[in-house]
Amino acid sequence: MLMVDVLSVKEFPRDHFLQVLSQEFDILCTHPMFGPESGRNGWSGLPFMFDKVRISKDDHRSKICDDFLHIFKLEGCRMVEMSCEEHDQLAAQTQFITHTMGRILSELDIKPTPVDTKGFQSLLALLYFNLLCGVTSLFWFALAER
Numbered sequence: 001m002l003m004v005d006v007l008s009v010k011e012f013p014r015d016h017f018l019q020v021l022s023q024e025f026d027i028l029c030t031h032p033m034f035g036p037e038s039g040r041n042g043w044s045g046l047p048f049m050f051d052k053v054r055i056s057k058d059d060h061r062s063k064i065c066d067d068f069l070h071i072f073k074l075e076g077c078r079m080v081e082m083s084c085e086e087h088d089q090l091a092a093q094t095q096f097i098t099h100t101m102g103r104i105l106s107e108l109d110i111k112p113t114p115v116d117t118k119g120f121q122s123l124l125a126l127l128y129f130n131l132l133c134g135v136t137s138l139f140w141f142a143l144a145e146r
């Protein structure tokens with residue numbers, strides 16, 4: 001049986017699965033590196049991270065994992081295989097700055113104006129992305145994990 005994790009942090013669920021799941025369970029940690037906003041027009045070219053933590057050498061079980069991953073490849077995702085540790089280190093850097101800036105901008109209560117520059121519009125987009133995704137609890141969880 002294949003157990004697939006899709007949380008934003010990888011090491012915690014990987015360690016938990018390894019601790020509680022018997023060898024009959026294959027473990028695949030994944031993170032589609034996009035959400036409803038960035039993936040609304042399709043997934044082509046968007047990164048899909050995965051780590052085959054514990055996948056049986058048995059042909060049937062291995063094929064189940066490969067078939068699952070193939071779904072995302074068919075949708076055009078850019079498949080990125082990396083360890084859970086590497087994912088969490090890289091994601092902590094990029095998501096920390098994105099969500100920190102989004103939180104700062106939300107506290108400033110900035111609004112669009114008739115004379116917005118492209119740079120200011122990018123900041124507004126970041127703010128709206130954070131508000132749309134409701135990432136506050138994810139932000140604090142990821143920060144605590146690092």
